Amino acid sequence: MSAPCLRTARTLIRPFEVDDAARLLDYRRGNRAHLAPWEPTREEAYFTLESCCVRIEEAREWVRTDRGYLFAVLAPDESRLLGCFNFANVVRGAFQACHLGYGIDAGEQGKGLMSEALDAGLAWAFGVLGLHRVMANYMPRNAHSARLLARLGFRREGYAPKYLKIAGVWEDHVLTAKLRDE
Numbered sequence: 622m623s624a625p626c627l628r629t630a631r632t633l634i635r636p637f638e639v640d641d642a643a644r645l646l647d648y649r650r651g652n653r654a655h656l657a658p659w660e661p662t663r664e665e666a667y668f669t670l671e672s673c674c675v676r677i678e679e680a681r682e683w684v685r686t687d688r689g690y691l692f693a694v695l696a697p698d699e700s701r702l703l704g705c706f707n708f709a710n711v712v713r714g715a716f717q718a719c720h721l722g723y724g725i726d727a728g729e730q731g732k733g734l735m736s737e738a739l740d741a742g743l744a745w746a747f748g749v750l751g752l753h754r755v756m757a758n759y760m761p762r763n764a765h766s767a768r769l770l771a772r773l774g775f776r777r778e779g780y781a782p783k784y785l786k787i788a789g790v791w792e793d794h795v796l797t798a799k800l801r802d803e
Contacts, residue, residue, distance in 0.1 A: 624690045625749070627741045632703060633695045634738050636684065637677045641693060641702070645673040648702045648726065655727035659763060662789045680707075687711055689719070690750075694738045703729050706739060708746055708755065718754035718798075719746070730765065736772055743773065747801040754801070758784065758794040767795070775799045 627634040637645065649668055657663075666672055676691075683689035688711050694704040704725035711719040721743075725735045746752045757775055759766035775797040783791035 624684050624692065625745055627745060628697070629737045629741050631697065631734060632738050632741075633697050633699060634692050634741060635695070637680055637691055637693050637705075639674070639677055642670055642673040642677055644693075644702045645677065645705075646670050648705070649673065652724070652727055655730075656724055658788055659724075659760070659766075660788070661786060683709075687713070690746075692738075692742060694725070694734065702726070703734055704738065706735070706742055708742070708750070708752075711750075711752075716754070717752050718756060719752060721755050721757040736769055739769070739773055743799065752801065754798050756796065756798045758796050760787065760792050761795055770797050773799065774803055776803070 624636040646668070653663075653668065680689070680691035683691065689707060689709040690711075691707040692705060693702055694706065695702055704723065706721065706723035708719040709722055721739070723735055723739060729735075743755060746755055755775075756778075757766075757770050758781070759770065761767075776799070777795055778798050779796040781794045781796055784794035785792055
């Protein structure tokens with residue numbers, strides 16, 4: 622399986638390439654404070670070019686083994702990385718499901734770009750990948766994610782106390798999913 626290049630009205634969505642490492646590093650450094658409340662605590666090494674290169678190589682291996690798909694969300698002319706998303710932990714067999722993760726540049730938040738990009742990505746995941754279920758979880762205080770997932774048609778399926786260690790604290794999460802036929 623290979624990951625596609627998708628276009629929306631305002632974005633180009635494609636797998637990260639080795640040449641994108643510097644761009645990914647700029648994104649990580651520029652959004653460090655913006656994303657910190659929603660991510661695991663990051664070591665300083667995370668904010669290095671070497672770490673970005675490793676991440677891109679890992680993502681290429683995920684695609685090769687059909688375990689995950691990491692996408693760059695770029696300006697249409699590829700001049701800027703606007704955000705990224707991934708379909709991770711792909712499970713085949715009777716499950717045919719994965720987890721969705723995403724992040725957007727602080728300056729692009731609230732413009733509907735992630736909704737636009739994820740809509741295209743989900744269509745690909747349910748179509749070409751043949752997934753039945755895409756799951757996405759968010760912290761109850763993350764109103765942006767709650768609205769985004771609702772807009773995309775994700776339904777609440779549960780609540781998991783102390784689900785993930787985010788910013789050094791075990792955080793509760795709302796569990797949501799979207800099914801292919803919904």
